Amino acid sequence: EKTLQVRNLKKHFNLGKDRILKAVDGLNFDIYKGETFGLVGESGCGKSTAGRTIMNLYKRTDGQVLFNDKDVHHLSDEENFKLKRQMQMIFQDPYASLNPRSTVADIISEPMIIHKLYKTEKERMARVYELLEEVGLNRDHANRYPHEFSGGQRQRIGIARALALDPDLIIADEPISALDVSVQAQVVNLLERLQEDKGLTYLFIAHDLSMVQHISDRIGVMYLGHMVELTSSEQLYDKPLHPYTQALLSAIPIPDPDVEDSREQVIIEGEIPSPIDPPSGCVFRTRCPLAMEACAEVKPVWQEVEKDHFVACHLYNDDIEDKTPIKGQPNLITN
Numbered sequence: 028e029k030t031l032q033v034r035n036l037k038k039h040f041n042l043g044k045d046r047i048l049k050a051v052d053g054l055n056f057d058i059y060k061g062e063t064f065g066l067v068g069e070s071g072c073g074k075s076t077a078g079r080t081i082m083n084l085y086k087r088t089d090g091q092v093l094f095n096d097k098d099v100h101h102l103s104d105e106e107n108f109k110l111k112r113q114m115q116m117i118f119q120d121p122y123a124s125l126n127p128r129s130t131v132a133d134i135i136s137e138p139m140i141i142h143k144l145y146k147t148e149k150e151r152m153a154r155v156y157e158l159l160e161e162v163g164l165n166r167d168h169a170n171r172y173p174h175e176f177s178g179g180q181r182q183r184i185g186i187a188r189a190l191a192l193d194p195d196l197i198i199a200d201e202p203i204s205a206l207d208v209s210v211q212a213q214v215v216n217l218l219e220r221l222q223e224d225k226g227l228t229y230l231f232i233a234h235d236l237s238m239v240q241h242i243s244d245r246i247g248v249m250y251l252g253h254m255v256e257l258t259s260s261e262q263l264y265d266k267p268l269h270p271y272t273q274a275l276l277s278a279i280p281i282p283d284p285d286v287e288d289s290r291e292q293v294i295i296e297g298e299i300p301s302p303i304d305p306p307s308g309c310v311f312r313t314r315c316p317l318a319m320e321a322c323a324e325v326k327p328v329w330q331e332v333e334k335d336h337f338v339a340c341h342l343y344n345d346d347i348e349d350k351t352p353i354k355g356q357p358n359l360i361t362n
């Protein structure tokens with residue numbers, strides 16, 4: 028059962044003077060009910076824009092987003108209002124998204140008031156207390172203000188607010204990136220427990236593969252507005268196919284100091300090109316050690332190279348005959 032279907036989704040920003048920023052340039056993926064889908068890429072790759080376009084916070088430029096089989100960009104006002112209940116977002120910086128002048132109770136109540144969920148304040152407050160407990164806080168926190176809390180506690184408040192409307196899908200945009208390492212695991216554990224209890228579906232956005240490795244069922248890797256690889260979490264770590272994924276993975280240190288890290292360390296050289304003037308052909312070619320002539324001319328097709336393993340790279344395309352790497356490409360630095 029599919030909660031979300033994303034088809035050739037594009038979000039371009041017109042910057043004037045014929046300059047167009049292609050933040051998201053043709054994404055295709057599904058998210059199944061009850062799963063956690065990790066969306067990963069370096070900052071500026073378009074992952075947050077993708078999240079916001081899926082939420083209909085940005086109008087799409089092209090393509091389609093089906094949420095529970097409904098096209099989110101083609102809804103009546105009433106349907107859109109309902110959709111807002113079923114899809115919620117949590118943000119990287121909970122502090123910036125919590126009104127400093129509102130009490131925790133007001134922050135969590137607000138969506139319930141907008142959607143007229145409870146007839147009396149008493150019923151609503153009972154729900155607020157329940158939500159606070161569900162996220163590991165308690166009713167004594169209800170009358171306090173965001174600045175009185177630690178970063179991890181604020182993220183819990185943000186999660187409680189997202190849960191207030193009992194959503195199906197939560198889009199979490201780097202929800203743990205701003206937190207201390209010691210607190211990150213607690214928030215991840217909380218999200219996992221809530222998912223199990225409530226049957227939630229997550230789109231979990233992160234800039235680092237190590238952050239999504241444990242929580243995700245499947246992972247999509249983005250680079251410069253494109254998805255370059257998508258498969259199950261295990262498959263991605265065991266057998267990454269795209270040169271970009273391979274480079275990202277080799278940058279993750281093995282956490283156990285007793286295990287010798289025998290993998291090749293691959294360092295990606297060079298800066299990410301601008302999404303205003305992306306490279307022709309494969310967008311990764313300016314940094315890819317294996318780039319061949321075809322990479323500058325032909326855009327790689329998104330293909331399922333083995334079951335449930337998608338990749339966009341000419342290395343896996345039998346129609347490309349000459350796969351000799353071009354001289355002068357950035358080197359793999361191995362050690």
Ligand code: SF4
Pocket residue numbers: 269270271309310311312313315316317318319322327339340341342
């Ligand atoms: Fe590298 Fe070419 Fe594959 Fe792009 S298509 S990742 S440039 S080998």
Ligand code: MG
Pocket residue numbers: 071074075201
């Ligand atoms: Mg972002």
